Amino acid sequence: MVADGAKLNDYLREMNDKVLSKYDVMSVGEMPSSKPEDAVQYTGLDAGELNMVFQFDHVTLAFNDDPRLGKWNDKPVNLVDLKRALSRWQLALDGKGWNSLYWNNHDRARAVSRFGNDSPEYRERSAKMLATTLHMMQGTPYIYQGEELGMTNAHFTDLKQYQDIESLESYHQIVEKEKLTDHATMMRYLATESRDNARTPMQWDDSVNAGFTAGTPWLELNKNYREINAAKELQDEDSVFYFYKKLIDLRHKSDLIVYGDYRELDPEDEEVFAYKRHYEGKTLLVISNFTAKDVTRSYDSETKKTLLLSNYDDDLGTKFRPYESKVYVY
Amino acid sequence: MKKKWWQKAVVYQVYPRSFQDSNGDGIGDLAGVLQRLPYIKKLGVDVIWLNPVYKSPDKDNGYDISDYRDIQPKFGDMKIFDKLLSEAHRLGLKVVMDLVVNHTSDQHEWFKESRKSIDNPYRDFYIWRDGQDGQAPNNWGSYFGGSTWKYDEATKQYYLHLFAEGQPDLNWENPEVREQVWELMRFWLDKGIDGFRMDVINFISKPEGLPDAPNPENAEYGDVEPWWQMGLN
Numbered sequence: 001m002v003a004d005g006a007k008l009n010d011y012l013r014e015m016n017d018k019v020l021s022k023y024d025v026m027s028v029g030e031m032p033s034s035k036p037e038d039a040v041q042y043t044g045l046d047a048g049e050l051n052m053v054f055q056f057d058h059v060t061l062a063f064n065d066d067p068r069l070g071k072w073n074d075k076p077v078n079l080v081d082l083k084r085a086l087s088r089w090q091l092a093l094d095g096k097g098w099n100s101l102y103w104n105n106h107d108r109a110r111a112v113s114r115f116g117n118d119s120p121e122y123r124e125r126s127a128k129m130l131a132t133t134l135h136m137m138q139g140t141p142y143i144y145q146g147e148e149l150g151m152t153n154a155h156f157t158d159l160k161q162y163q164d165i166e167s168l169e170s171y172h173q174i175v176e177k178e179k180l181t182d183h184a185t186m187m188r189y190l191a192t193e194s195r196d197n198a199r200t201p202m203q204w205d206d207s208v209n210a211g212f213t214a215g216t217p218w219l220e221l222n223k224n225y226r227e228i229n230a231a232k233e234l235q236d237e238d239s240v241f242y243f244y245k246k247l248i249d250l251r252h253k254s255d256l257i258v259y260g261d262y263r264e265l266d267p268e269d270e271e272v273f274a275y276k277r278h279y280e281g282k283t284l285l286v287i288s289n290f291t292a293k294d295v296t297r298s299y300d301s302e303t304k305k306t307l308l309l310s311n312y313d314d315d316l317g318t319k320f321r322p323y324e325s326k327v328y329v330y
Numbered sequence: 331m332k333k334k335w336w337q338k339a340v341v342y343q344v345y346p347r348s349f350q351d352s353n354g355d356g357i358g359d360l361a362g363v364l365q366r367l368p369y370i371k372k373l374g375v376d377v378i379w380l381n382p383v384y385k386s387p388d389k390d391n392g393y394d395i396s397d398y399r400d401i402q403p404k405f406g407d408m409k410i411f412d413k414l415l416s417e418a419h420r421l422g423l424k425v426v427m428d429l430v431v432n433h434t435s436d437q438h439e440w441f442k443e444s445r446k447s448i449d450n451p452y453r454d455f456y457i458w459r460d461g462q463d464g465q466a467p468n469n470w471g472s473y474f475g476g477s478t479w480k481y482d483e484a485t486k487q488y489y490l491h492l493f494a495e496g497q498p499d500l501n502w503e504n505p506e507v508r509e510q511v512w513e514l515m516r517f518w519l520d521k522g523i524d525g526f527r528m529d530v531i532n533f534i535s536k537p538e539g540l541p542d543a544p545n546p547e548n549a550e551y552g553d554v555e556p557w558w559q560m561g562l563n
Contacts, residue, residue: 002470002492002543005535011502012531019515026336026377026426026525031532038532050528051336068549098337106345106381106391135340142341145349148373165390165494169474178550199391201348201358212358213351230369241373248340248374258338 003033009041012049021048028100028140030054036092043097052098052140057085059108064189068180072170072189077115079270079290087275090138090262099139103130104147109197111144113153115290120227122292122323123150128243128311129288129325133273135247136286136327138262143244146202149233150240153197154222159187163219167194205231246309256282256329271295272320284308285328289320296320305330336525339376341426346383346405347391360406364414367421377424379527383411384430387437389496390474392428393529394435398514415522424524431511432533433497440510441498448485454504457490457536469542471551490540492533502534 012029020027029042031053042049061081064073093099103111112118116126127150135141154161162168167190174180181189191197196219203225204211210225222228233239251257260277271291277284285305289295298318305328307315312324320326350362360383370378382392385400392402401407418425434441443452459467459479466479467488479488480495490499500507515526543552 002536003532005537007502008532008535011508011534014508015512015515019512019519023519024335025519025523026339026424027528028426028525029528029531032530034532042532045332050531051334051525053532054527066547068547105343140336140339140341142343142379143373143375144343145345148342166474169476169494173476199345199348202350204350212348213354213356215351215354215356217351218347218356234372245372245374251340252338252374259333 003031004038009049012042013047016048016050026051028052028054032056036089039089040092040097043093045097047097052100054100054102054105055089057089058082059104061085066180068178069174069189071193072174072186074188074192079273080268082115083264083267083269083273086137087262087264087267090264090275094138094261099137100142101134101137101139102142102144103134104198105142105144106198107195109193110151110153111147112150113197114192117292117323118152123152123228124240125311126323127240129290129323131240131244131247132286132309132311132325132327133288135251136257136277136284137275138258138260138277141247141251144198146198148241148244149203149228149230151200151203151228152222152224153191154194154200154220155191156194156196156220157187157191159183159190161220162190162194162196164194164196164199167196203229205229243311250309255279256284260284265299269297272297274299283330285330286325287320287327288325289323292322294319294321300330303330336377339424340374341377341379342370342373342375343379343381344370345381347381355404357404359404360401360410360414364410364417367414367417367423371421371423375423377426377524378418379426380428382428382430387435387496389435389494393430394433394437394494394497395430396435396437397439399517412521419522426525426527427518427523428529429515429526429531430529431500432530433491433493433499436496436498444498445482445484445489448487454501455507456498457501457540458485458487459490459540461488468540469545469552470540471543471549477551490536492530499536500534502536 027050029050039053043052062075062077089099111130112127116130175186200222201212201217206226209217210221233241256279260279263276265274274287296318308329309327347358349358350366351358352361383405384395385397385402386392386395401411415425440452440455443450444456466477470478472478474494478492481488491497545552
């Protein structure tokens with residue numbers, strides 16, 4: 001209720017008139033709790049305010065049942081909710097405003113841990129699946145450092161490992177002061193949602209402190225840096241890094257990916273995120289299995305399609321393996 | 331639809347503190363980012379968004395700014411920033427900076443002046459209110475825990491901070507505040523940066539009269555932002 005006050009549009013318009021419009025620059029406004037209707041005004045192509053906003057719908061889906069605990073929880077995100085959140089922004093801003101696309105940032109848990117599966121078996125596969133699902137949408141994609149390596153949550157087990165003011169203040173308030181939950185539960189919540197999950201240092205290589213520093217890092221490194229690091233991925237053409245590179249190249253070359261409209265398929269499907277994009281007579285079909293099991297799905301099965309991208313080596317048609325994600329064009 | 335360069339762009343977010351340390355103090359810095367530009371270029375992105383690198387007491391990892399026109403010494407200085415910007419541009423990478431203007435640090439000159447006296451010229455740069463019967467002016471709870479109001483002994487009023495105590499909210503109703511913000515934006519844009527990511531920008535306009543927030547659970551503080559109750563279901 002403190003957000004989106006009555007004069008916000010005036011302030012943003014003044015900012016644009018007096019400053020932004022004088023330069024060829026981009027602007028993106030972080031807007032917790034903003035609704036698509038608001039964002040159409042802020043980012044409207046003729047509104048003269050901002051180019052795009054960071055909306056929070058898809059990163060605030062699994063709040064605690066007890067509202068006093070707010071964001072602190074360890075529940076998985078429900079796929080139908082996630083699809084609804086992302087799809088409504090895709091639809092609302094098409095042709096009217098512009099979306100920013102992100103899974104995570106310095107204030108969020110790591111994407112592969114929160115929306116995918118960070119076990120060694122599925123980490124890379126699900127990181128690529130998530131990347132495909134987001135990068136084929138309409139909007140400007142944001143990659144948070146380390147996401148392109150499939151970096152995971154920190155999995156800290158001791159409160160002393162945390163540095164983040166929000167995490168520490170919340171622990172104090174919730175566990176010590178108001179006694180809303182116990183230490184062990186709150187530690188699970190922090191391991192799921194703390195901002196420090198995204199802030200552990202970048203993992204460059206398998207040397208001491210992952211090549212981040214020759215000194216003592218301000219925040220402990222993730223213990224998995226010997227397995228997950230940039231040097232390793234740069235030598236593996238099948239790595240998450242090169243998969244992101246491919247997605248970026250595809251976007252640069254395709255107006256269909258940049259400007260195409262958006263239609264979600266089977267919104268109530270609890271296992272698969274599928275959607276289509278259309279632009280100047282061409283169709284892009286994106287299908288992602290969000291589960292660790294095999295599923296069978298069929299979309300436009302009679303149409304001849306070209307496989308544009310996949311996170312597996314071969315195409316089994318209607319069968320989708322764990323976290324398999326495919327993009328067709330036709 | 332008129333096509334814009336940023337519609338085709340992909341952005342890479344750099345959190346400088348955790349990206350690359352170049353001097354062994356354990357904290358990532360701008361020289362570290364400079365060193366890693368080829369890696370970012372190799373990924374194929376178009377734009378780098380740098381989280382705050384401004385001078386700050388670092389109560390909230392740089393989101394509490396004490397000087398908008400200077401660089402956090404832990405991260406380097408203006409010389410290295412300029413070098414980073416020109417090297418990024420040479421590689422064809424644009425640079426977008428964080429703009430944190432819902433609040434400043436309590437160590438910002440504006441706030442140091444503001445808290446001195448009720449008639450200080452900077453008093454209205456921030457949101458000061460009298461208490462109600464020895465209590466805070468309303469029931470808002472801060473995002474970082476506790477009340478959003480901090481009592482300041484010097485002038486016996488409370489100031490508003492939606493985030494930490496060290497992050498007093500700016501008073502956007504004051505046209506002088508807005509002019510100062512436009513000025514600092516021009517300072518960076520004239521250096522050649524390619525845009526801004528604006529921190530909690532929809533919080534700059536506060537609700538008229540700063541009314542109490544709903545408090546259905548009878549918690550210690552009202553719920554300033556019940557976003558899990560909004561919209562989706």
